[in-house]
Amino acid sequence: MTSLQNFNVLLGITGGIAAYKTPDLVRKLKAQGANVRVVVTESAKSFVSPLALQAVSGNTVSDNILDPAAEAAMGHIELARWADILLVAPATANFIAKLANGLADDLLSTLCLATNAPIYIAPAMNQQMWFASATVENMQILETRGIGIFGPDQGEQACGEVGPGRMMEPEQLVSELGKVITHPILKGKRITITAGPTREHIDPVRYITNHSSGKMGYALARAAKLMGAEVTLVSGPVNITAPNVDKLHKVVTAEDMLNTVMKDIKDCDIFIGCAAVADYRPTESVDHKIKKSNIELTLTFVRNPDILASVAALKDGPFTVGFAAETQNVSEYAKDKLQRKKLDMIAANDVSQRDIGFNSDDNRLHVFWKSGDIQLDKADKLTLATQLLQLISEHFNDAQN
Ligand code: PMT
Numbered sequence: 001m002t003s004l005q006n007f008n009v010l011l012g013i014t015g016g017i018a019a020y021k022t023p024d025l026v027r028k029l030k031a032q033g034a035n036v037r038v039v040v041t042e043s044a045k046s047f048v049s050p051l052a053l054q055a056v057s058g059n060t061v062s063d064n065i066l067d068p069a070a071e072a073a074m075g076h077i078e079l080a081r082w083a084d085i086l087l088v089a090p091a092t093a094n095f096i097a098k099l100a101n102g103l104a105d106d107l108l109s110t111l112c113l114a115t116n117a118p119i120y121i122a123p124a125m126n127q128q129m130w131f132a133s134a135t136v137e138n139m140q141i142l143e144t145r146g147i148g149i150f151g152p153d154q155g156e157q158a159c160g161e162v163g164p165g166r167m168m169e170p171e172q173l174v175s176e177l178g179k180v181i182t183h184p185i186l187k188g189k190r191i192t193i194t195a196g197p198t199r200e201h202i203d204p205v206r207y208i209t210n211h212s213s214g215k216m217g218y219a220l221a222r223a224a225k226l227m228g229a230e231v232t233l234v235s236g237p238v239n240i241t242a243p244n245v246d247k248l249h250k251v252v253t254a255e256d257m258l259n260t261v262m263k264d265i266k267d268c269d270i271f272i273g274c275a276a277v278a279d280y281r282p283t284e285s286v287d288h289k290i291k292k293s294n295i296e297l298t299l300t301f302v303r304n305p306d307i308l309a310s311v312a313a314l315k316d317g318p319f320t321v322g323f324a325a326e327t328q329n330v331s332e333y334a335k336d337k338l339q340r341k342k343l344d345m346i347a348a349n350d351v352s353q354r355d356i357g358f359n360s361d362d363n364r365l366h367v368f369w370k371s372g373d374i375q376l377d378k379a380d381k382l383t384l385a386t387q388l389l390q391l392i393s394e395h396f397n398d399a400q401n
Contacts, residue, residue, distance in 0.1 A: 004174070005033035007181060010083035011141035012108040013053075015043025017158040018090040018124040018167035022048055025089060026056045026171035032174060037079065039063065039108045041095070065107040076107060080114035084184060084228065087177065088112075089150070090124030090167040093135050099147070110237070115246055118226055120148035120180070122173055124212070125161030146222060146243045150176050183391045184228030191229045192261060192268045193221050194275035194307065196236035198254045201285040202299065211358040212276035214238030216323075216349075219341040219381035220274055221245050232268070234260050236275055254278050254304035261307055272397055273308035276325060276358075280304060309341040319396045321345045321388075327352035331373075332368060338368050345369045345395060347388055350352050367391060 009029055013022050022038075030034050036057045040050055049396055050061040062070055062079065074082070088095065088108070095109070099121070104110040112119055121142070129135060130152065143149065151168035168176070195217020199207040214235060221233045222243035232243040242248050247264075251257045254277045265271065280301035290297070312320040322343045324334035327350070335346035347365045350359035356364050356378060364378040365388060376387050 004029060004178060005201045006180060008082050008084040009034045009036050010079065010086045010111065011036055011038045012046040012111065013038065013040045013048060014088060014090060014092045014095040014108065015041055015047060016090040016092045016124045016167070017047060019044050019047035021090065021167065021170055023052045023056045025173060028170050028174045030056070032178065037082065041106055041108050041112060042200065043148065062107055065110055076110055077114055078250065080111050081147040083115050083117040085177070085181060086112065086115050086117050086119045087122070088119070089122035089173060091121035093129045096121065096123060096135060096138050096142065100141040106113045116246060118148065118244065120150060120177070121278060122150045122168050123152045124167035125165045126157060127161055127165040128158050130165040144241045146241060148180060171218060180208040181226065186224055187228030189229045189269045190267055191224045191270045191272065192232040192234065192265065193217055193224065194234045194257060194261065194274045195221065197276045198236045198257055198278045199252050200254065200278045200281035200283050202230055203286045203288065205289050208278060210276045210278065212236070213359040214240055215359070215361065216381050217274035218243055218361060219385040223382060223385035226253045227389055232264060254281065254307065258305045258307045258310065265311060265314065265318065266317045270321070270392060271311045272321045274323050277307055278304055306341070308343070312342045316400040319344045319392070319399060321347065321392055325351045325357065334366065334368055344399065345392060369395060
């Protein structure tokens with residue numbers, strides 16, 4: 001488990017019986033070195049005393065968005081920015097429904113919309129409420145939005161029923177947080193990441209593209225945010241929900257992607273080209289649907305600009321990391337790309353395998369830099385993204401010294 005030393009944890013407490021455990025949760029978070037600020041909903045105050053939470057956290061507890069004195073001390077936007085992570089524990093069925101629907105009718109729900117920090121929830125409710133189709137659908141919405149979920153645990157409930165719906169115990173919650181939190185080693189660093197495929201138009205109804213789902217690039221963006229970076233994500237057309245980033249640019253073609261990347265690149269410290277950019281586009285994109293005929297159709301293609309090589313060629317440009325998607329001679333081709341495109345680092349993946357690479361949840365990377373390499377074993381894309389960013393951070397820091 002990672003220590004939570006100096007992590008700013010904003011703890012939101014909603015009105016469930018498990019709220020009585022939260023002073024203990026605050027104590028355990030503080031024992032790990034976290035800075036903790038607490039926000040309670042009106043109904044949470046029936047289960048836990050704000051005074052007790054203030055005593056254990058060492059900070060005033062916030063509960064009202066309309067309180068001028070509290071807003072003057074630390075306004076809700078400031079509080080949202082302060083957080084490295086927002087943990088809602090316990091999260092009631094009502095709060096989960098509010099979150100899924102984007103309501104902002106109290107301080108905590110407003111903070112959930114106003115923060116850029118990753119949000120985690122620890123659901124707690126009666127087991128029948130947990131299984132209710134409305135809750136099941138709300139949870140699916142939260143999951144697709146990238147909100148992390150801890151628990152719930154199974155067992156005897158306050159109402160006497162037995163089943164899933166107990167809030168995860170404070171000790172385990174802190175341990176789970178330690179697993180997802182990585183040190184904010186990228187705090188203050190601006191990272192631009194490209195993700196997904198590009199689409200190159202043949203005519204208004206047809207295009208060429210590839211199998212990239214955006215999962216690897218989105219995992220990198222999410223992991224970079226968790227590590228404290230300011231993240232710009234430039235994404236081709238994908239069907240997954242974008243993580244919470246500072247700037248999200250949706251593009252379609254390689255040329256759009258190049259123009260968008262180049263706009264902000266001067267302010268960027270690290271560039272990661274994870275997008276599967278089409279190497280070619282049709283020489284002509286006609287503005288009417290090409291009609292079929294009995295003769296063969298021949299399309300000609302021109303080379304697209306190489307975004308990664310263009311960034312790497314910039315004078316005083318960012319630390320530049322590429323990906324290499326190969327089906328054979330993976331190491332050899334990756335090393336060639338590292339050298340030819342003048343990159344600082346390249347992460348090669350074998351896209352001939354079904355269980356890794358394109359459109360899968362897992363990947364395996366072989367990372368190369370000028371004087372070395374390392375294999376990152378098969379894992380889910382978020383874990384690999386975290387490992388890759390740790391490596392990038394080390395090499396970036398070395399390059400600065
Ligand atoms: O999106 P997923 O389904 O999760 O799949 C992830 C992935 C397999 C797409 C990803 O891990 C990956 O390998 N991305 C790079 C894909 C690629 O285009 O590889 P390449 O070897 O053809 O290109 C090498 C590098 O040059 C890449 O960093 C690419 O972004 C960049 N490039 C390529 C062509 C071009 N015109 N401009 C570029 O910037």
